[in-house]
Amino acid sequence: MEGMAGQKSGLVWAVNIAAFLLVLLWTIPTLGLLVSSFRDRDQILTSGWWQSFSAQQATGFVRTGTGDDAVQQDGAYVIEGNVLEEGQSLIAWGTRAREPGAFQPGETAEIGDGWQVTVAPDGSYRMTSPTPFEMRRGERIFVTTGAPARLTTENYARVLTAEGLGRAFMNTLTVTIPATVIPILIAAFAAYALAWMEFPGRAILTAAVVGLLVVPLQVALIPLLRLHNELGIGKGYLGIWLAHTGFGLPLAIYLLRNYMVGLPREVIESARVDGATEFQIFRKIILPLSFPALASFAIFQFLWVWNDLLVATVFLGNTREQLVMTGVLRELMGSKGGEWEILATSAFISIAVPLIVFFAMQKYLVRGLLAGSVKGG
Known part of the structure; x- marks a missing residue:
């Protein structure tokens, strides 16, 4: 009989096939981009990337x-x-x-x-x-x-030196790493307070965090930049770190709070009975148990900041020394529109680090999201 415990539904095969097709549709263009980044201009113009390993x-x-x-x-x-x-x-x-x-x-x-x-x-x-x-x-x-088939690394040497992508790569790392770590640190403390500490206005604060999730990012860009200028922060790394922290905190607090609420209450109450302080409970119990949720948000925040162009343009600037990778890619699309080998190489360099981060931490992604979505309090 279908639908009984221990038996797979017929929809399982449909889900598996759909997942396989989605992975295939995502993998093939990425593989094509990787192969094209090692080809010269003549090869790209005369043949497809799938012909790279045969005579041209x-x-x-x-x-x-x-x-x-x-x-x-x-x-x-x-x-x-x-x-x-x-x-x-x-x-x-x-x-x-x-x-x-x-x-x-x-x-x-x-x-x-x-x-x-x-x-x-x-x-x-x-x-x-x-x-x-x-x-x-x-x-x-x-x-x-x-x-004969020929692959070259000349494109990468040119992109990382003459085209300025090497400097932009370092700028992007300088922006992304602090803009990922700072929101996690702040959100972890706030989520623990909203989940396990009793204080007046906790429900209102939780509702405010949920409400901030629907505020469009574009609405706050110019007012926040004016505030930075009035405070003397101006455009620079500090300004863009604070901007990404503010834009990422609502999702981080919401995700972590929902996850922490589902942690075993008995463990926390036992620690309090044994005389543990709130900070000790947070550091020795809550943080280790909440690692899947922390990792899932870190993936989201890292990918968002790494691929960002709008916030970087507003809060960092457009000089050659300040451009992030998305800014350099935008310029290359205008000045190197016909040099597909340069565009392919630049694009793959820009997605290589997010791919590494995603595959290194993807096992925690689903665990953190599912736990935060079905548990609450």
Whole structure:
């Protein structure tokens, strides 16, 4: 019978399939971004990232030498050269744009006026004419080439140095780490007080915290900046730390308070009977038991601050020395819009640290959120 204890519902398979598809839809673009960050511009423009580990084919053309480059050999005028670059192999060639692969390596083509062109498998060409060449521009030879798969770290060296992302990376770390730790410290004390300490107005404070969850961030940006200027804080790291702390506290207090309310009352009451102070209870009992909730909020706050652009623009500034990674990416989108290898590398660097943080602490995320959502008091 379906629905009995110990038996899986048919919906379990649907949930598993849906979860698998969501993970797949999230993983494939991330993998593509990682692979693209190691490719050069020509590879990105001519093939998809999934072809990065196979030989690459490309079609283009090269121009032969002009009449001034011709030499006379055995009564004929000859122009020689090579159509390949280092690392390329010749697949096919042609003399017209409509048929770029009309001839195989080693074959000879008639161009006109008695001219003949031969392209060898090694890419060397030989164009001959019984009369002097009268051309100021060389003839076009269309080639279809192959090149082995090649990955490079030059993009990362360029992005971290010439494009200024290395400085922005350090700026982002300087903003993110304190802006994650400070709200957790304050919220942990406040959540414990609202959960386990009796004092007048506790219910009103709890309701106020819940109400602050729905206040739009954009409403407080300019008033808070004006307050910072009046207090002499201005724009700087202290200002942005305080801003992120204020914006993150309501969620942190709400999440931690709901989690702490569900902790065993008997353990806390026994500690009080044994003479433990409130601070001892908080430090030795509450904090260790609340680690899943602390970790889940740390993930949320870290990802929010790391990916933030609006608050950083308002409270930190837009000079090259102050820009965070999202600010640099915004500038690169405007100035390097056609250099996809730079954008891919910059984007992956910006998501690498959040990915590491998430996968390192994700086992605590669900535990903290679920415990805070089903328990209350």
